[in-house]
Amino acid sequence: GAGVSQSPSNKVTEKGKDVELRCDPISGHTALYWYRQSLGQGLEFLIYFQGNSAPDKSGLPSDRFSAERTGGSVSTLTIQRTQQEDSAVYLCASSDGSGGNTIYFGEGSWLTVV
């Protein structure tokens, strides 16, 4: 597609439920990133996929968070047993994976845990 596509754009869920957020990167981009941005805060790195390499999970805040990327394209971020502090916008980004490349963001998935 022309840009990074994320779904759902908005999600309200009850505390304790699981949620899945989807990201479809720019066609041909080998690198995919998930960031989280809480209200009034900066971007917090969560996880990074590059091609077929093992993902960099160093930013995941707890074991309730996981992500996978199937076929080197679409990625799903899963949050289990959601908590109110998980409320944030979850931003997916992609890049072409080359040195000096730039990262382009999707419009984000706004998650509210009530």
Added chain:
Amino acid sequence: QKEVEQNSGPLSVPEGAIASLNCTYSDRGSQSFFWYRQYSGKSPELIMFIYSNGDKEDGRFTAQLNKASQYVSLLIRDSQPSDSATYLCAVRIGGGADGLTFGKGTHLIIQP
């Protein structure tokens, strides 16, 4: 610990003046530096990137990098009300496709 620091603002600048946004970073191994603009409720969009010491100009925007002092700045000339947004500084360690470390952003207000 990778840290990127920005003054949160708000920074208020009259229309037509030069807006100066500053950013410092902690990791001397940082190799590439990015400025993103984020309007309220929207995702960040790339404005400029810079890799080498000195200035890089693109239209009304100039990025300045000083690796010895570990700071990067963004100048916006002839500021317009549409420039009002939060400006995020981001740093990448290494030359590959590693994730960016972002500052918390500076909220810029251009006063008509």
